[in-house]
Amino acid sequence: MKPTVHDIARSAGVSLATVDRVLNGRPGVRHVTRERVEQAISSLGYVRDVAAANLAKGRTYSFAFVLPSNDNSFMISLHDEVGQAISRSGPERTRIRIVDVPPFDARALALALNQLAADMPDGIAFVAVEGEEVHAAVARLKEAGIAVVTLVSDLPGSARDHFAGIDNNAAGRTAANLLGRFLGGRDGTIAVVAGSMLVRDHRERLEGFSAVMSKDFPRFGVLPVMEARDDPALAAELLAALLASRSDIIGLYSLGAGNRGIVHALAEMAADARPMVVAHELNRTTTSALANGLIDAVLNQDAGHEVRSAIRVLKGKVEGLPVIAAQERIRIDIFLKDNMP
The missing domain is CATH 1.10.260.40 (lambda repressor-like DNA-binding domains)
Incomplete structure (x- = not known):
């Protein structure tokens, strides 16, 4: 019950x-x-059900989710979770639409937000990209009385109402502690692959990772981040070139998507030459790589929880209700080969 x-x-x-x-x-x-x-x-x-509380009022909430459209398994799962929310629209008294935008494109994101403002939805949730035009678009939405939630990647300093996502700095620190302990007393260098430093979740993960590595594991050198734009082919190309040019790479932190390409590059290596790897998001690729010893740990966030939290917060903001922090906190789950679902 x-x-x-x-x-x-x-x-x-x-x-x-x-x-x-x-x-x-x-x-x-x-x-x-x-x-x-x-x-x-x-x-x-x-979990407070704002929709049920307002059933007698006949209130229907109109929301929009602005999501990046790319070959990123986590973003695909995010689309799927919003799709499931759309399928529940009747009982939950919502009208939800998805607006696709190019990834890592602040101008396209701001344009989509500005166009949505003309429709006057009750609320908008979006995966944030840093940019003055995005901050300005959020300010216009708030001036129009539209509730705004950032999803997965935040936009602090903007007028947004709430962030539905994990503590990405904590995720980076966790990855560093795992990798540092996995590597033990070995000597060598750690590589980092990100999607783009234009999104705050990737920057915050890198900041947390770098801080712990510098403080607690100074014996390991950390190379400058490689930006693969969550593109598996580019990630494979960048990593393969790095591994071919250096023999001292003993660790790898994949803090974005593109893990299909990373796994492909690792599979081409001799088993005893592969680095220890910590990656993000449990999916078919990373689950298989965990089972086969190509990845050593995966940090996961629940896309469904984030979408449900965003909808719940948007409803609450429309009704003038406070956010219950304990209810909306998104967990960071750690998966190893031994505890895969």
């Missing part, structure tokens, strides 16, 4: 009225009590 407000009140040792104040962001609750209620919400897995 799904947890209820009665379960929250019982777990936190407070009244139903207190739970209601926390859920709706009303004053009159001490900070320590509010934290206790939010902890109960998190531990019980309570």
Whole structure:
């Protein structure tokens, strides 16, 4: 059974009225009590259903998801999850559309956001790319009263309402700790492959990774990042050229997509010459590579959770309700060969 407000009140040792104040962001609750209620919400897995609460009003929410269109398995899964949300539109009182844009293109993203503003949807979720024009487009959306959520990659400093995604700096730090421990007392150099430094999630992962490597594993040199634009063919070409030119590469951090190409380049190497590898996103390619020993660890984020969180937050913002941080926190899962699903 799904947890209820009665379960929250019982777990936190407070009244139903207190739970209601926390859920709706009303004053009159001490900070320590509010934290206790939010902890109960998190531990019980309570999910507030704004649509059900507004069923009697006949309210239907109009949302748009602006997503990059490229050969990136995670972005494809994100499209699929939004598609599933569209299939649930009737019961969930939503009208959702997907707008595709070229990846890593701030101008195209800003144009799409500006065009959507003319339709006046209730809310927009999008995978952010850094650029002054994107910040300006978000500001215009907010001035028009449209709720805005960034998805997967954030746009801090903008007027957006919320970010639905993992802590990418923490993901990079986690990758560094895993790789550093895997490599133990060996000597050598670590390569890094990213999609693009134009997206903040890749920059934050690199910053976290570099900080931990510099502080805790200074014996390893970290090469300048190679940008493969999440293109498997380009990733394979860049990595193969690097591995052919250097014999000291003992570790690899793949912080973006393009893992099909990376796995292809690694498979061409002798087993005893391959670097230890930490990558992102569990999919068919990375699961197979884990099983075959081509990748040593995969950090994963749940695309479905991110899409559901974005929709939930957009509904809440339309209704003037607060974001419950414990409910919307996106986990970083770590998969090894031994715990693959």
